[in-house]
Amino acid sequence: MSAALPSASSAIIPSDLLLMAYRSGIFPMSEGRDDEEIFWVEPRERAIIPLDGFRCSKSLRKIVRQDHFRVTCNQAFERIIEACAAPRGDEDGSWISNRIEASYLALHHAGHAHSIEVWRTPEMGGDMGGDLVGGLYGVSFDQVFCGESMFSRADNASKVALAWLVAILRQSGAKLLDCQFMTDHLATMGAIALPQERYLDLLENARARADMSVPDAYAALLTAASSGAGAGSAGTAADGLAASLSSASAGSAPEVSPGKFIAQSLTQTS
Numbered sequence: 624m625s626a627a628l629p630s631a632s633s634a635i636i637p638s639d640l641l642l643m644a645y646r647s648g649i650f651p652m653s654e655g656r657d658d659e660e661i662f663w664v665e666p667r668e669r670a671i672i673p674l675d676g677f678r679c680s681k682s683l684r685k686i687v688r689q690d691h692f693r694v695t696c697n698q699a700f701e702r703i704i705e706a707c708a709a710p711r712g713d714e715d716g717s718w719i720s721n722r723i724e725a726s727y728l729a730l731h732h733a734g735h736a737h738s739i740e741v742w743r744t745p746e747m748g749g750d751m752g753g754d755l756v757g758g759l760y761g762v763s764f765d766q767v768f769c770g771e772s773m774f775s776r777a778d779n780a781s782k783v784a785l786a787w788l789v790a791i792l793r794q795s796g797a798k799l800l801d802c803q804f805m806t807d808h809l810a811t812m813g814a815i816a817l818p819q820e821r822y823l824d825l826l827e828n829a830r831a832r833a834d835m836s837v838p839d840a841y842a843a844l845l846t847a848a849s850s851g852a853g854a855g856s857a858g859t860a861a862d863g864l865a866a867s868l869s870s871a872s873a874g875s876a877p878e879v880s881p882g883k884f885i886a887q888s889l890t891q892t893s
Contacts (some may be wrong), residue, residue: 636726638733653720669822670805677789678813679889688886693742696841703738703758707772737837739784756780766829769801790885796834848884
């Protein structure tokens with residue numbers, strides 16, 4: 624990977640500078656939580672998950688369909704990024720410094736950074752408000768979502784967050800889900816590695832405005848699941864799925880659990 628010189632300033636990274644960097648195919652990292660310097664990374668190889676190539680295994684689809692977890696969007700962004708920055712296993716530090724964390728919180732307030740939260744349900748021994756067991760966050764612009772980090776404190780929690788994210792991005796009209804670096808875990812879920820030059824081509828082809836924002840697409844999917852009506856603009860995956868559900872119910876508008884609706888939408892192409 625290549626990197627520019629570290630920044631000498633300890634102030635947060637301006638949101639417009641962050642977005643300009645992402646649109647150029649680079650992103651910031653640091654050496655540790657207390658490191659005030661950041662460096663800009665441009666990987667030689669980029670990992671993406673094609674939105675029509677997400678691999679949702681039978682076991683994961685079952686977990687999603689049966690609503691083993693409650694999934695929300697942008698309800699606990701600060702807690703998600705704090706959890707992602709926490710040391711894991713034998714790791715002593717994190718690339719998410721306090722400065723980077725503050726910068727992404729500002730980007731979140733500006734409407735360009737979003738989180739998917741996974742909560743333990745009462746049936747699993749949790750409460751509906753505070754038992755956060757997994758999730759992810761990332762940067763959204765144009766028809767692109769750049770996943771930054773995820774965490775899991777319960778089996779399959781981060782996988783559920785990713786499955787919901789894919790469904791949300793399909794509904795939003797996004798074209799590109801960037802995962803930055805390839806891992807064995809991501810590969811099992813359909814991630815592929817591309818040369819940076821090819822990634823930049825995909826980035827350029829996703830310059831247009833998305834049909835709807837990430838939180839609006841999340842809300843549209845929940846609406847479609849509860850009513851069986853069209854979830855968003857004409858031609859979206861949720862519209863087609865809701866229409867098929869309505870037909871199957873002989874004209875009535877069925878109420879479908881959010882998880883079942885998401886699982887069915889993923890089944891259509893994965």
